[in-house]
Amino acid sequence: MKSNSNKPMAKVYFKSVKQGATASEIAACNLELIMKLEPFSKIKAKDFVAIKMHFGDINNIGHIKPESVKLLADAIKAKKARPFLVETSTLYVGERSNAYDHINIAYKHGFTYEKTGAPIIMADGLLGHSQTAVKINGKHSKEIFVASDVAHYDFLICLNHVTGHMITGVGAAIKNLGMGLAARGGKLSQHSGALPSINEKKCVKCGRCQMFCPAGAISPGEAAFKIDSAKCIGCGECIAICKKEAVKFSWKQTSKIVQEKMAEHALGVISGKSEHLLLTNHIIHVTKECDCAAEADPRVIDDIGILASTDPVALDKASVDIVKKIHGYPFDYESKNPLNPMFQLEHGQKIGLGTMNYELIEV
Ligand code: SF4
Ligand code: SF4
Numbered sequence: 451m452k453s454n455s456n457k458p459m460a461k462v463y464f465k466s467v468k469q470g471a472t473a474s475e476i477a478a479c480n481l482e483l484i485m486k487l488e489p490f491s492k493i494k495a496k497d498f499v500a501i502k503m504h505f506g507d508i509n510n511i512g513h514i515k516p517e518s519v520k521l522l523a524d525a526i527k528a529k530k531a532r533p534f535l536v537e538t539s540t541l542y543v544g545e546r547s548n549a550y551d552h553i554n555i556a557y558k559h560g561f562t563y564e565k566t567g568a569p570i571i572m573a574d575g576l577l578g579h580s581q582t583a584v585k586i587n588g589k590h591s592k593e594i595f596v597a598s599d600v601a602h603y604d605f606l607i608c609l610n611h612v613t614g615h616m617i618t619g620v621g622a623a624i625k626n627l628g629m630g631l632a633a634r635g636g637k638l639s640q641h642s643g644a645l646p647s648i649n650e651k652k653c654v655k656c657g658r659c660q661m662f663c664p665a666g667a668i669s670p671g672e673a674a675f676k677i678d679s680a681k682c683i684g685c686g687e688c689i690a691i692c693k694k695e696a697v698k699f700s701w702k703q704t705s706k707i708v709q710e711k712m713a714e715h716a717l718g719v720i721s722g723k724s725e726h727l728l729l730t731n732h733i734i735h736v737t738k739e740c741d742c743a744a745e746a747d748p749r750v751i752d753d754i755g756i757l758a759s760t761d762p763v764a765l766d767k768a769s770v771d772i773v774k775k776i777h778g779y780p781f782d783y784e785s786k787n788p789l790n791p792m793f794q795l796e797h798g799q800k801i802g803l804g805t806m807n808y809e810l811i812e813v
Contacts, residue, residue, distance in 0.1 A: 457761075457802070457804065457805040457807070458805075458807075459805070459807045459808060459809050460759055460760070460761035460763075460764035460765075460804065460805050460807065460808045460809070461759060461760075461764075461808070461809055461811055462757050462758070462759040462761075462764050462765055462768040462808045462809065462810050462811065463483050463486050463487075463757065463758045463759070463811050463812075463813050464755060464756070464757045464758075464768070464772070464810055464811065464812050464813065465479050465482065465483055465755050465756055465812070465813040466754065466755035467479055467734055467753055467754070467755040467756060468753070469752050469753045470753075471734075471753070473515040473516075473517040473518070474517050476515070476517070476518060476732070476734060476756070477515075477517040477518040477520065477521040477522075478521065479755070479756050480518045480521070480522065480609065480730055480732070480756055481518075481521045481522055481525055482813065483730055483756055483757070483758035483813065484522065484525075484607065484728055484730060484758060485525070486758060486813070487728045487758055487759070487760055488760070489605065489725060489726050489727065489728050489760060490728060492605075492725075492726070493526060493529050493531050493604075493605055494529060494530075494531065495529065495530035495531060496530065496531065496532065497529075497531040497532065497604035497605055498531075498532050498534070498602060498603055498604045498605075499526050499531050499532060499533045499534070499603070499604065499605045499607060500534060500535075500536045500571075500573075500599075500600075500603040500605070500606050500607065501519060501522065501523070501533055501534065501535050501536065501568060501607050501608075501609065502535075502536050502537070502606065502607070502608045502609070502626060502627075502630060502631060503518075503519070503535070503608070503609040503610070503611070503626070504537075504611060504626065504630065504740070504741040504742075505537060505546075505552070505555055505556040505559050505561055505741075506555075506559050506741045507544070507545060507546060507555070507741065507742050507743060507744040508545045508555055508558075508744045509744050509745055509746050510559075510741050510743060510744060510745065510746065510747070511735070511746045511747075512611060512613065512735040512736075512737045512741055512747060512749070513559065513611055513741045514609050514611050514732055515560070516559075516560040516561050516562075516565040516566045517565075518609060518732075519535060519561065519566040519567075519568055519609070520565060520566050520567050520568075522607065522609075523566055523567040523568040524567055527567065531604075531605075533567070533568045534568050534569050534570070534571050535556070535561060535566065535568045535569070535570045535571070536570075536571055536572070536573045536597075536599070536603075536631075537552060537556070537570065537572055537573065537630070538572065538573050538574040538578060538597045538630060538631060538632065538633065538637075539552060539572070539574060539577065539578030539634065540552075540578075540637070540742070541578075541634055541637040541638055541641060541664075541683070544687070544744070545744070546742075547578070548576060548577050548578065549572040549574075549575065549576045549577070549578075550576070552572065553570050553572070556570055571599065573597035573598070573599040573600055573631060574597035574598065574599070574633045574634065575598070577634075578633060578634040579633070579634055580597065580598040580599070580633065581595040581596065581597060581598055581633030581634070581636065582595070582596055582597075582598045582600070582601055582633075583595055584596055584718035584719075584721050586714055586717050586718050586721065586801070587801070588711075588714035588717070588801055589710060589714070589797070589801070590707070590710060590711050590714055591639065591711070591714055594632070594636055594639065594714060594715050594718040595632065595633045595636040595639070596631055596632055596633060596636055596715070596718050596719050597631050597632065597633045597636075598633065600631055600719055603723070603726075604726060605723075605726045605727075605728065606719075606720070606723055606726065606727050606728070607727075607728045607729075608623060608626050608627060608630075608727075608728070608729045608730070608762075609730050609732065610622050610623045610625075610626045610729065610730065610731045610732065610765075611732050611734075611735075611740075611741055612731050612732060612733045612736055612769050612773070613736055613737045613738075613739060613740045613741065614736070614737065614738045614739055614740070614750070615739065615740050615789075615791075616689070616739055616789075617704070617705055617708050617789070618705060618708055618709050618712060618789065618791060618794060619705065619709070619789035619790055619791030619792075619793075619794075620766070620769075620770060620791035620794075621740040621741075622731050622765070622766045622769055622770075623716075623729045623731055623762040623765045623766050623769075624712060624713055624716045624762050624763070624766050624794050624795075624798055624803070625712060625740070625794075627715070627716035627719045627720060627762055628640070628711075628712035628713060628714070628715035628716035628717075628719065629712055629715065631715075631719045632715045632719070636715050636718075638683050639711065639715075640708055640711040640712055640715060641683065641708065645677070645679050645682050645704070646677060646682070646688060646689060646697050646698060647677060647697070647698060648668075648674050648675055648676060648677060648696050648697055648698075649674075649696045649697075649698060650673045650674040652694050652695060652696035653673075653674035653675055653694065653696040654694055654696075655670065655674060655675060656693075656694075657670070657675065658691050658692065658693070659675060659687075659688035659691050659692055659697060660675060661691075662687050662688065662691045663687060663688055664683070664687060665681050665682060665683045666681060667679075667681035667682040667683070668688060674696070705789050705790070705793065706790075706793045709791070709793035709794035709797065710793060710794070710797040712794055713794045713795075713797045713798040713801060713803055714797075714801060716762060716798065716803055717798075717801055717802065717803045720762070720803070724760075727760055727762075728758070728760060729758065729759055729760065729761075729762055729765050730756050730757065730758045731756065731757045731758075731765050731766065731768075731769045732756050733753065733754040733755060733756070733757070733769060733772065733773060734753045734754070734755070734756070735749045735753065736749055736750055736751050736753075736754075736773070737749060737750060738750050751773065751776075751777040752777070754772060754773065754776060754777075757769055757772070759808070761804040761805060761808070762798065762803060762804050763795055763798040763799050763803050763804025763805055763806055764804050764805055764806065764807070764808035765804075765808075766791075766794070766795055766798075767795050767806045767808060768808050768810055770791060770792075770795070772810075
């Protein structure tokens with residue numbers, strides 16, 4: 451595990467979870483690992499402790515469950531601190547594109563105050579427009595836009611569900627930070643390197659993509675609907691909406707850019723917080739796509755366990771490595787054209803988000 455990073459080797463804790471473990475067993479494992487991370491001991495009375503996860507889109511079943519939040523929130527409250535759940539609105543039109551609808555989905559998935567002991571406070575306001583600019587020294591950006599409330603958190607705890615991802619190859623800690631806590635302007639900037647096109651042979655001209663396109667970039671053409679690349683914001687909504695799989699991204703060209711931008715946004719999110727950051731990666735119910743998929747996707751590999759670290763790059767690298775070691779490479783979206791999740795890790799290391807150089811400590 452040789453690295454170019456100037457950062458010292460990061461500690462990554464790992465505990466296995468057996469297939470079929472209950473939500474309570476998974477919650478206990480999650481808390482045990484978080485308590486091993488040094489920043490946990492620094493949480494004190496009245497601190498605002500944000501818990502970032504993904505509530506899952508409508509019908510999604512793979513997301514981390516409320517039990518993991520409850521146990522964690524209780525442990526934070528025992529320190530007389532103030533835990534709460536945080537999320538942001540999606541860029542694309544859908545069930546999570548504003549705070550009201552998003553919170554209702556969270557409730558449907560069991561993230562009520564009664565079940566978690568933590569209120570939900572959306573970090574980017576009602577419509578996802580509340581943002582703060584953060585200066586970074588990135589390759590793609592010198593200034594990025596994060597959800598405005600992020601600046602006010604005393605501690606940030608991210609519970610990340612490790613999944614495949616149709617643009618970034620893998621979705622884990624870097625994605626939960628970089629995409630998950632970016633404001634709409636930040637998400638737009640990350641997606642704008644990835645423009646789709648419509649396959650004329652597959653398009654049946656149903657018009658659904660035009661109806662859902664938030665940018666008004668799609669219109670009927672002669673042989674098929676067409677996308678105006680000058681208007682397209684690269685949100686990917688048309689890919690999800692098209693039932694004929696007629697909309698495609700140019701994966702090889704764009705995945706690297708999206709991943710690098712995502713790492714740069716993650717850097718902006720943790721800016722000034724690196725000593726107050728705690729992360730766990732759940733390699734449980736791993737699905738081909740992330741929890742933004744509005745479907746009950748099946749697991750694609752057997753459950754492995756949970757990893758924890760204060761370093762998002764080390765944590766994601768260890769997660770990719772452990773899955774590869776146990777199961778082979780599962781994160782390819784299309785077997786003919788697998789996506790390489792290493793771009794986000796390599797770029798993350800290069801810009802100082804973390805290090806790929808880690809020590810795995812089995813618990
Ligand atoms: S949703 Fe798909 S099939 Fe329908 S018009 Fe758009 S690209 Fe064509
Ligand atoms: S054409 Fe562009 S803006 Fe419109 S839905 Fe597709 S990706 Fe989003």
